[in-house]
Amino acid sequence: MTKKSSLRTRIEKRDLRVNETTGGRRRVKDGRKSQRRKNYNAFLCFARFAIFVLIAPGAAYAEQPGKALIVVAHPDDEYYCASTVYKMAVQLGGRVDELIITNGEGGFRYSTLAAAYYKKQLTNEAVGRRELPAIRRREAVNAGKVLGIRSHYFLDQVDRHFTTDERDGTKYGWNSDLITSRLQALIRKERYKYVFALLPRATSHGYHQAATALAASAIQALPSNIRPVLLGFDTSPARFEPSPTELIPQKWQPDYHFAFDRTTKFGFHDALSYQIVVDWMIAEHKSQGLLQTMDGRDPKEYIWVDLSSDPQAQKSADALFRLLGQDITRNGR
Numbered sequence: 001m002t003k004k005s006s007l008r009t010r011i012e013k014r015d016l017r018v019n020e021t022t023g024g025r026r027r028v029k030d031g032r033k034s035q036r037r038k039n040y041n042a043f044l045c046f047a048r049f050a051i052f053v054l055i056a057p058g059a060a061y062a063e064q065p066g067k068a069l070i071v072v073a074h075p076d077d078e079y080y081c082a083s084t085v086y087k088m089a090v091q092l093g094g095r096v097d098e099l100i101i102t103n104g105e106g107g108f109r110y111s112t113l114a115a116a117y118y119k120k121q122l123t124n125e126a127v128g129r130r131e132l133p134a135i136r137r138r139e140a141v142n143a144g145k146v147l148g149i150r151s152h153y154f155l156d157q158v159d160r161h162f163t164t165d166e167r168d169g170t171k172y173g174w175n176s177d178l179i180t181s182r183l184q185a186l187i188r189k190e191r192y193k194y195v196f197a198l199l200p201r202a203t204s205h206g207y208h209q210a211a212t213a214l215a216a217s218a219i220q221a222l223p224s225n226i227r228p229v230l231l232g233f234d235t236s237p238a239r240f241e242p243s244p245t246e247l248i249p250q251k252w253q254p255d256y257h258f259a260f261d262r263t264t265k266f267g268f269h270d271a272l273s274y275q276i277v278v279d280w281m282i283a284e285h286k287s288q289g290l291l292q293t294m295d296g297r298d299p300k301e302y303i304w305v306d307l308s309s310d311p312q313a314q315k316s317a318d319a320l321f322r323l324l325g326q327d328i329t330r331n332g333r
């Protein structure tokens, strides 16, 4: 071997060592990279698990209530269940619809303030009866926006006059078969879990009693596996006594089951309450002068359960009001 070749060999060996060393460094570097990647993957895995653990209880909290249908005689009768509906539909994201039996033209006598607002002589009976159905329909839809009501169903039955006789509904031209079949078709289609109606006190408006009686009979005629629970709302906690002229047997207990407190405080500095929402709903029904006098008046909504509507009625009602949370008190607890 010449000096030259020996020198080349040394240089090559050195290069080789250098290359080996560099390669080694690269391998070390690659090793570190892959370790970092492993650590990163482990971190990602842990983060996903942590997010799941954090979200899971939230998902349970965000449980939505079952669907509800309000069944009432007049376009402003949702007043009696307004804050319960708001909590269900707006705050808990549940689905609430409203079926209104009459077109509400009977309320023309209290339309003095609305006559100026709508620029129509609404207190004149002929004008009021002609104009009010369309006005009240718009007012109901606007009030529904406040409460989170998704869909309205208007059955356009006559709203003749004030009465305390529940038989007056059918006597003065309500088409009971149409109301019953529309109600049953809706329940079958939408599978409502709850029907909200007005507690049919003998002293209350006869059309309110008739609407609740028709809801009760429509529900009772359905197969038991699709029957919603019928709930009766009132703003008075007085004991219930069935009307002596009750046409449809209903099983309302004397005492209310639940109460929703409209005065519950919430929001920044606890400055707000459900009364504000109820007042907004009232304000939308401008054609109804008497309703405007109810601003801030009724502090609670009291709820009765019709135990004849469904064998599981009490259990289903308990589930709903448990979900509505701290704004609800149960009678006797």
Ligand SMILES: [Zn+2]
Residues within 6 Å of the ligand: 073, 074, 076, 077, 205, 208
């Ligand atoms: Zn009414």
